[in-house]
Amino acid sequence: MSVAVMGTGKLGELVLAGLLRSGRPVDQVLATARRPERAAELAERYGIRPLSNEAAVARADVLVVGVKPQDAGKLLDEVGGKVTADKLVVSLCAGLPTSFFAERLPDGVPVVRVMTNTPALVDQAMSVLSPGAHATEEHLATAEEIFKPIGRTLRVPEYQQDAVTALSGSGPAYLYLVVESMIEAGVLLGLPRTVAHELAVQTAVGSAVMLRDSGEHPAKLRESVTSPAGTTAAALRELEVGGVRAAFLGALEAARDRARQIASDMAGPGR
Incomplete structure (x- = not known):
């Protein structure tokens, strides 16, 4: 199963690095970067070849959205219509509910909201997951598989995620x-x-x-x-x-x- 980290800022890069440390083959780990110099930096550091957002959506089974919350709408306007229901969208966007994505994605696309934190750098993160309307137990298990290598995982109802953000995210x-x-x-x-x-x-x-x-x-x-x-x-x-x-x-x-x-x-x- 291939995973694309879309937006490789601080948290996005931590997830990217964790995926590679966990032993996932390099050809199954994709990433996007807005700036060419950032793409070159990621290529040199991790041995990957960053793609465009459109190419990442086409190739990946799981799309980890790591852009800043204020940039999420723009990203979904660009490629959201190309996301099919057989893919899983994992949101790292603090504050944004899964409904924000559901309104901007084709009907039936599963979304899992995750709040993780920076101790992912030393594999001691606390990653908290909540399913969206179309996310099943299998989708949650897939998301957990991505985040378990960088620390501990926990599931909570989505209405608790803002409190999670305040406590463990920050x-x-x-x-x-x-x-x-x-x-x-x-x-x-x-x-x-x-x-x-x-x-x-x-x-x-x-x-x-x-x-x-x-x-x-x-x-x-x-x-x-x-x-x-x-x-x-x-x-x-x-x-x-x-x-x-x-x-x-x-x-x-x-x-x-x-x-x-x-x-x-x-x-x-x-x-």
Whole structure:
């Protein structure tokens, strides 16, 4: 089964690289690029020959739409009418519901919406899938096969995807900000920057592995580090005074609302 990544920006390239790392034959992995210099870069980096959008639609069994949400309508206007019902469309476009594609594709074309994230670069992505109206169990399994090599997969109803976008799609940025803040604090406390960086990064990695592999609730793991009247308790008190929980809730609500706004903006008059 051949897969075409249509739009090789950040997420699109991560999926492309993951497909090739998974052992899929190079001749079954296709890609498109808008700019000739980008096409040349992909050819040199991955040993593939990027195609036009029209050629990719003609040749591929699965079309992974990796363009920016604001460019999806233009792409579908260009080639959507040539997509047949025996193909599968996988959307990486944040905020865009499967109905956006269904309205612009021939009747019966299956669409699966996927929100993945940048840890795909190290095969630790969280990819969350939702089926469109014409997507079957077989289509979902096909999409999972594409994303499993770059991390974990999960299925949710599509109405939950905006919350998924806010939590795991944008989530790496929140964690990077936390680690960045810890590094800067370490420097202010007198540590060399290289030492502060190593301490903060390894602490984040180790904590994440414990969260994933222990099966414990994060509150229990937090409590295991926190001695009564100790240093950790003092630090956590300051975070609570600073409203860290409320700040995260506000941040995720803002990301969710932005995803909804993208969908509203792209729907257009009469849609």
